Amino acid sequence: MSRIGVFVCHCGINIAATVDVERVARELGQDANVVFATDYKYMCSDPGQQLIKDAIAEHDLDGVVVAACSPSMHERTFRQAAGDAGVNPYRCEMANIREQCSWVHQREPEQATEKASEIVRTLVAKVQQDEELAPSYFPLTRRALVIGGGISGLEAALGIARSGYPVVLVERQDHLGGKMARLSGTYLNFEAAPGLLQRRVEQVLSHPHIEVMLQAQVTGLDGYVGNFQAWVADVSAREAGEPPAEPRRIDVGAIVVATGWDPYPLNRLPEYGGGKILDVVDGLTFEQMLQPGAEIRRPSDGRVPQEVVFVQCAGSRDPERGVSYCSKVCCMYVAKQAMLFKQRVPEGQAYVFYIDIRSAGKGYDEFVQQAMEAYDVLYLRGKVSKIFARGDRVVVWGADTLVGRPVEVEADLVVLATPMLPGSGALTLAQTLHISADGYGFYNEAHPKLRPVESLTAGVYLAGAGQGPKDIPEAVSQAGGAVAKVLQLFAQETMVQDPTVAYVVEDICSFCGVCVPACPYEARELDPLRRVATVNAALCQTCGACVVACPNKASRIHNWEPGQVLAMADLLVK
Amino acid sequence: MGIPYYPGCTLSTKAGGYDRSGRAVAAALGMDLVELPNWQCCGATFPLATDNSLALIAPTRVLYEAEQAGEQVATLCAICYHVLKRTQTTLAKDTEMLERINWFTEQDYEGRVEVVHFLQLLRDQLGWEALAERVVRPLTGLRAAPYYGCLLLRPYNEIGLDDPEAPLILHDLLRALGAEPVDFPYNIECCGSYLTVREPEISEGLSREIVASSREHGAQVLVTACPLCQFNLEYPQRATGFGRTGNETPILYFTQLMAVALGLPEEDWGMEDHYVDPRPLFETA
Numbered sequence: 085m086s087r088i089g090v091f092v093c094h095c096g097i098n099i100a101a102t103v104d105v106e107r108v109a110r111e112l113g114q115d116a117n118v119v120f121a122t123d124y125k126y127m128c129s130d131p132g133q134q135l136i137k138d139a140i141a142e143h144d145l146d147g148v149v150v151a152a153c154s155p156s157m158h159e160r161t162f163r164q165a166a167g168d169a170g171v172n173p174y175r176c177e178m179a180n181i182r183e184q185c186s187w188v189h190q191r192e193p194e195q196a197t198e199k200a201s202e203i204v205r206t207l208v209a210k211v212q213q214d215e216e217l218a219p220s221y222f223p224l225t226r227r228a229l230v231i232g233g234g235i236s237g238l239e240a241a242l243g244i245a246r247s248g249y250p251v252v253l254v255e256r257q258d259h260l261g262g263k264m265a266r267l268s269g270t271y272l273n274f275e276a277a278p279g280l281l282q283r284r285v286e287q288v289l290s291h292p293h294i295e296v297m298l299q300a301q302v303t304g305l306d307g308y309v310g311n312f313q314a315w316v317a318d319v320s321a322r323e324a325g326e327p328p329a330e331p332r333r334i335d336v337g338a339i340v341v342a343t344g345w346d347p348y349p350l351n352r353l354p355e356y357g358g359g360k361i362l363d364v365v366d367g368l369t370f371e372q373m374l375q376p377g378a379e380i381r382r383p384s385d386g387r388v389p390q391e392v393v394f395v396q397c398a399g400s401r402d403p404e405r406g407v408s409y410c411s412k413v414c415c416m417y418v419a420k421q422a423m424l425f426k427q428r429v430p431e432g433q434a435y436v437f438y439i440d441i442r443s444a445g446k447g448y449d450e451f452v453q454q455a456m457e458a459y460d461v462l463y464l465r466g467k468v469s470k471i472f473a474r475g476d477r478v479v480v481w482g483a484d485t486l487v488g489r490p491v492e493v494e495a496d497l498v499v500l501a502t503p504m505l506p507g508s509g510a511l512t513l514a515q516t517l518h519i520s521a522d523g524y525g526f527y528n529e530a531h532p533k534l535r536p537v538e539s540l541t542a543g544v545y546l547a548g549a550g551q552g553p554k555d556i557p558e559a560v561s562q563a564g565g566a567v568a569k570v571l572q573l574f575a576q577e578t579m580v581q582d583p584t585v586a587y588v589v590e591d592i593c594s595f596c597g598v599c600v601p602a603c604p605y606e607a608r609e610l611d612p613l614r615r616v617a618t619v620n621a622a623l624c625q626t627c628g629a630c631v632v633a634c635p636n637k638a639s640r641i642h643n644w645e646p647g648q649v650l651a652m653a654d655l656l657v658k
Numbered sequence: 659m660g661i662p663y664y665p666g667c668t669l670s671t672k673a674g675g676y677d678r679s680g681r682a683v684a685a686a687l688g689m690d691l692v693e694l695p696n697w698q699c700c701g702a703t704f705p706l707a708t709d710n711s712l713a714l715i716a717p718t719r720v721l722y723e724a725e726q727a728g729e730q731v732a733t734l735c736a737i738c739y740h741v742l743k744r745t746q747t748t749l750a751k752d753t754e755m756l757e758r759i760n761w762f763t764e765q766d767y768e769g770r771v772e773v774v775h776f777l778q779l780l781r782d783q784l785g786w787e788a789l790a791e792r793v794v795r796p797l798t799g800l801r802a803a804p805y806y807g808c809l810l811l812r813p814y815n816e817i818g819l820d821d822p823e824a825p826l827i828l829h830d831l832l833r834a835l836g837a838e839p840v841d842f843p844y845n846i847e848c849c850g851s852y853l854t855v856r857e858p859e860i861s862e863g864l865s866r867e868i869v870a871s872s873r874e875h876g877a878q879v880l881v882t883a884c885p886l887c888q889f890n891l892e893y894p895q896r897a898t899g900f901g902r903t904g905n906e907t908p909i910l911y912f913t914q915l916m917a918v919a920l921g922l923p924e925e926d927w928g929m930e931d932h933y934v935d936p937r938p939l940f941e942t943a
């Protein structure tokens with residue numbers, strides 16, 4: 085016989101307004117294995133937790149069931165309380181009678197109460213067979229790998245290194261700086277990007293904790309959070325046509341992926357003469373003409389252009405021919421480029437075709453207004469339909485939808501504000517790192533609101549435009565967030581591994597191997613010497629796929645044993 | 659082996675020269691176009707109403723007849739091609755609509771037949787190189803501007819013949835015939851289409867710009883696959899009277915240029931009914 089305590093929570097009125105919590109406690113109190121049952125307004129509050137601790141001491145309980153919200157809310161809270169009072173934390177379970185009962189059955193209080201009692205009974209049956217478990221601990225490598233040497237990667241590397249941890253920064257190109265090195269004056273104050281960047285690059289290169297690997301690529305990754313083994317290959321040999329050197333193994337505990345973006349190929353915009361007309365360029369090309377020391381000249385004949393047309397959303401927000409998303413930075417950089425052009429060519433005229441202006445950000449809209457009012461940039465609200473050459477000029481057909489008329493501009497130079505694409509190679513890298521990417525190839529964050537700098541693989545964090553189009557301040561902020569996540573990880577003494585993971589009953593494992601591909605986390609391997617399947621507990625996420633796949637029932641999860649699941653099911657289908 | 663062929667109404671009447679030259683070049687290339695034994699009008703416009711089932715009946719009857727004849731049906735007329743191809747893709751996706759139409763027509767169209775344009779057969783089955791080898795009278799020096807219009811190419815996700823913004827299929831054909839394809843910015847601008855019936859001044863204005871632009875770029879002729887484009891581009895030029903000003907541009911079907919290049923006799927060219935007579939261009943010295 086067990087000595088189990090049942091604690092039914094009202095959750096204010098969240099549960100109690102629907103479920104008759106007193107009745108649930110009363111009914112469960114009659115169970116032969118339950119020696120104490122009660123209800124309370126907020127079990128998760130300090131007095132609620134104290135109530136549990138006192139009951140454990142008073143009734144000498146050996147198991148606890150808290151009937152309340154989802155275990156993802158408070159399992160940790162109650163296990164901690166049970167452990168403090170001397171009950172093994174893994175013999176404390178939660179019965180979810182809020183999300184799975186009171187919230188969804190508000191119109192059926194009677195049946196909801198019956199269902200709540202049933203749910204609690206199943207957990208009472210489970211706790212009886214719960215083993216006393218203890219978490220395991222393993223060491224942690226306090227070194228980080230940063231992939232990508234653009235502004236996000238530089239920021240991430242510096243942030244981690246300045247906190248005292250070694251960093252390996254891997255960059256595919258032969259120099260640091262990424263796309264920012266190709267930019268001119270930045271919005272909002274026209275401060276030159278190369279200057280801003282150069283300070284960061286020097287800080288990175290001179291930092292004793294940062295090792296920079298140029299012309300290098302991550303080609304493999306083993307291990308798990310806290311204990312990754314990354315394989316980094318030198319790509320300079322391959323580019324020179326020589327046989328590649330052996331990849332170097334680097335042990336790290338955390339990874340920041342900051343691979344950035346690539347420009348949209350101009351030849352995907354034939355309707356705008358992209359790739360055909362020399363004087364139709366993209367924003368990044370025009371940036372280079374605006375860099376300090378460079379000159380604004382037409383690629384075709386080197387003349388200084390007098391009339392420049394900027395086309396916003398060229399290939400963006402176009403589900404049929406381009407990409408559906410908005411790249412977010414173009415409204416701002418087009419305004420900036422138009423102003424820089426007017427500063428250099430004061431007698432020139434700049435036109436901007438736009439669908440709408442997206443200038444959300446501190447000081448951003450004022451900046452665009454400055455382009456319109458102080459610099460006389462002519463903003464035309466309408467999409468451009470076609471661009472073609474007429475003699476040595478470039479004809480732009482568009483519309484001014486504010487006056488309802490088609491517009492033709494004969495320009496000297498056309499700048500297409502094309503979408504930001506994920507970096508080439510992002511998908512390959514995502515596969516290597518076991519992280520996911522969306523349909524465009526941007527890395528997926530673990531949660532769009534609450535976990536925006538984490539990937540779904542523990543220990544792999546995201547920064548910069550590889551996760552989605554963003555401008556410099558946003559990339560820097562995200563890098564800072566990723567740094568904070570890495571430091572949180574590194575602040576732990578050791579890595580804690582929850583014990584409720586899969587294991588193999590080796591006596592009945594037939595070495596068939598079906599569990600290996602069944603595991604989505606690559607946590608299973610075959611041991612050819614002992615001829616059994618093994619589990620890497622650090623990678624296991626307790627999903628249960630291997631348990632279902634195993635024909636011999638050799639694959640199991642601690643405290644989710646077949647006997648427990650059957651005992652729970654028996655109560656429901658009696 | 660013959661290819662089931664749907665001529666359509668216009669090619670049986672006003673655009674007889676397109677039909678005649680098309681059949682002649684197909685035969686010369688061993689790709690005989692075999693007219694469907696029993697066909698009717700395709701409807702001439704693809705219906706875009708919320709409930710377009712009634713208007714889809716006519717093209718579906720054509721597809722049913724075609725299905726009895728084989729797996730493919732070829733067209734020359736860009737409008738028939740557009741209507742039939744879109745009907746095919748619509749019914750492939752909307753089985754409920756297919757059942758509804760079959761219930762009404764008491765026919766059993768299964769949705770298997772594939773609508774192809776003759777240009778597609780030339781590109782994908784014969785190939786431009788093979789075509790070039792068959793040319794006996796290369797159109798060397800002829801500056802011909804391909805004019806694609808709208809219906810042959812759009813909407814891409816239903817038609818899929820060529821890139822609607824940067825098409826090349828007529829360019830490639832002209833190159834295979836030895837002519838010099840002339841690129842001009844209006845080659846995918848609309849000619850006005852059926853506005854020529856109710857508001858001819860609109861389509862005449864559009865056509866004038868198209869023809870003028872092709873001339874600015876040095877074109878001697880415009881080449882099309884659509885009888886309505888052909889009419890809209892050519893008819894407004896009638897007022898000047900051919901040969902009086904020397905400022906006219908003949909508007910040719912691609913099959914007519916093929917007939918010349920393949921060395922077919924002049925009666926196969928089908929050029930006698932043009933408002934702007936193109937034949938002087940091909941007079942042998």
